[in-house]
Amino acid sequence: MKTTKLIVGLAFSALSLTTIDANAQEKFFQAVGTPYMPKVEIAFNRYYTYEGLVDNMKKIAAAHPDIAKIESIGKSYEGRDMMTLTITDFSTGPDTDKPGMWIDGNIHSNEIQGGEFALYAAWYLTEMHADNEFIQQLLKDKTFYITPTINPDARNDFFNQPNTANSPRSGMMVLDNDGDGLKGEDGMDDLDGDGHITMMIRKSPTGRYIKDPQDPRKLIMVGADKVGEYEILGQEGTDGDGDGRVNDDGVGYYDPNRDWGWNWQPDYIQRGALRYPFSLPENRNIMEFVMKHPNIAGAQSFHNSGGMILRGPGAEEDVSTYNRDDIRIYDAIASKGEEMIPGYRYLTVYKDLYSVFGGELDWFYGTRGVFTYSNELMTSYLYFHKEGSGRGNQDEMFEVDQLLTMGDAFVMWHEYEHPQFGTVEIGGFKKTFGRAHPGFLLEQDAHRNAAFTIYHAYHTPKLSIMDVKEEDLGGGLKSITATIFNERLMPTHASQDLKYKIERPDYVSISGAKVVAGFVVEDEDFKKFSEQKRNPEKIEVANIPGMTAVKVKWIVSSGSNYSITVDSAKGGKVSWKK
Numbered sequence: 207m208k209t210t211k212l213i214v215g216l217a218f219s220a221l222s223l224t225t226i227d228a229n230a231q232e233k234f235f236q237a238v239g240t241p242y243m244p245k246v247e248i249a250f251n252r253y254y255t256y257e258g259l260v261d262n263m264k265k266i267a268a269a270h271p272d273i274a275k276i277e278s279i280g281k282s283y284e285g286r287d288m289m290t291l292t293i294t295d296f297s298t299g300p301d302t303d304k305p306g307m308w309i310d311g312n313i314h315s316n317e318i319q320g321g322e323f324a325l326y327a328a329w330y331l332t333e334m335h336a337d338n339e340f341i342q343q344l345l346k347d348k349t350f351y352i353t354p355t356i357n358p359d360a361r362n363d364f365f366n367q368p369n370t371a372n373s374p375r376s377g378m379m380v381l382d383n384d385g386d387g388l389k390g391e392d393g394m395d396d397l398d399g400d401g402h403i404t405m406m407i408r409k410s411p412t413g414r415y416i417k418d419p420q421d422p423r424k425l426i427m428v429g430a431d432k433v434g435e436y437e438i439l440g441q442e443g444t445d446g447d448g449d450g451r452v453n454d455d456g457v458g459y460y461d462p463n464r465d466w467g468w469n470w471q472p473d474y475i476q477r478g479a480l481r482y483p484f485s486l487p488e489n490r491n492i493m494e495f496v497m498k499h500p501n502i503a504g505a506q507s508f509h510n511s512g513g514m515i516l517r518g519p520g521a522e523e524d525v526s527t528y529n530r531d532d533i534r535i536y537d538a539i540a541s542k543g544e545e546m547i548p549g550y551r552y553l554t555v556y557k558d559l560y561s562v563f564g565g566e567l568d569w570f571y572g573t574r575g576v577f578t579y580s581n582e583l584m585t586s587y588l589y590f591h592k593e594g595s596g597r598g599n600q601d602e603m604f605e606v607d608q609l610l611t612m613g614d615a616f617v618m619w620h621e622y623e624h625p626q627f628g629t630v631e632i633g634g635f636k637k638t639f640g641r642a643h644p645g646f647l648l649e650q651d652a653h654r655n656a657a658f659t660i661y662h663a664y665h666t667p668k669l670s671i672m673d674v675k676e677e678d679l680g681g682g683l684k685s686i687t688a689t690i691f692n693e694r695l696m697p698t699h700a701s702q703d704l705k706y707k708i709e710r711p712d713y714v715s716i717s718g719a720k721v722v723a724g725f726v727v728e729d730e731d732f733k734k735f736s737e738q739k740r741n742p743e744k745i746e747v748a749n750i751p752g753m754t755a756v757k758v759k760w761i762v763s764s765g766s767n768y769s770i771t772v773d774s775a776k777g778g779k780v781s782w783k784k
Contacts, residue, residue: 239653241333245269248329250322250652251645253638255365256358259321260289263328263354270332272296273345280491283377284359288491291328294349295335295342301349304778306501307663308576310353310492311508313462313566314375315360319583319643319652320508324354326652327659347778348663349501356488357462364637368396370403370441371641374457376478377486381458384449393456395443397622397632403453404617404634406439408627413437423604423616423633442632444625463509464562465489466569469524476563483564496574500709503666503696503776505570505578506659511641512597513550513585515543515658518571518578520555520562527572529701535577535752538695539665543579543658547651549587555580575703575776577696579662581655588647603640610646615639665695667777669750671770674782682763683722687730688770688782690714690747691755698777699749711746712774714758719743719765727757735759750777 236242246265267276278287294301311320334341359378380389413434418424428434443453461478470483484490540552570578607615619633673689724742725735745758769783
């Protein structure tokens, strides 16, 4: 009887699901380039806490077990798991046997949308895989390692605690920021309890500002020969430690993106560098993961804001690290990115922005030979598609709030009895506006940035064995020549890799034949060869440049059914069998 009920119940459930699916298909029609009826529904017009990101990541892994796996790569300062998705077609081989693409976001905790952009890339790859031939082939060839938030502790602090759009930039380590010998005694004070640290103004007979008669949100400075009505007191808060400054000793000042072990400088040179390279457990976790995955050939980090596609070096004295051949590849990929992401500009950090010592961007390239970009997400161009408006344009922000967010981005001025300043007015833009995308712009920009990262991953090396030739040499000997072609832009070894021998050579091996001698073919026309006398059956190739072929040659005394294998740390593995 129980068995019968179970069968009936399962049949009813299956029927119900079929009906639901049929009803859903009647209600939806697929838009081009977007997952149709995804297994995991994620809204990309909002932001997620650390727990929200992890929940979505777990759902992705559970819904797509053949192409996605989730793991913790270590603990954060406060003990949260740093969750990472590995996405590849596992049926075509282990993830470490394919060129890898690292994606992360949110190293600065207030730069929140990096988490959603990285999550979007994971969601898009997994949900499009079933129906999109390009994604199917991509995941056969490549591996993606995606860590949406490097800074999970302070990500939650940004959302759950009062903050400005610029705080906290660091993690949650509490330090003595104001040099008075005490730690964290004057943090953010959310006087009106709305979760946002805005601004304070006060009426004053010597004030220099008035409220705009046409728009009471705006403060206007009066003329030099006029007296205004208000003075600006600064950030919402109190002087908690009596030093005459407001909110000046909260969560640490340090910068997680000045903590990496390449061209690191101490705090007195590089503000925010903390104690020594990899002082922070979050960065150390990533370093250890990357060191264990030498297949990682490309990397992308998502920051905000300003609409930039950045490459290194971070400091001028590091210019010689990036040679002409590698810059040509950086330029080719990033120039395509400028087309894919309207309003974004391709820039070099030290030359076009400011000097950075100990940055993630330079560590990936300098110590691992990984072609790496850092995108500064969000540009005001996205609002009205006007060129040159720029970050921090208050007039434009007021217009956006009026016309596009219907007043939701601004806290209107309201009175508050301040314990130190008396009657003040509190108001200003919310912490999630300005640097962060408003919800209606989030998904489009996430898709464009993810598409750029997929394009970058596509151009990590792809090797193929072609044009295998045999020649009878007489006396029971024959030569076998094979051409190894790299079908993509990026070489198997960046110039930095070759200079410091960071990664092992590429190996081209033959089996099933008795090898007498092995050579790298330097010039086939003029018969120039470089013989490898030791282990000639496994030829070492220093590099296979992008869109270029390398030839190897063996002299064998026997073997009619042989196979050739290429094994490259960053180029993956490929085989050919006669």
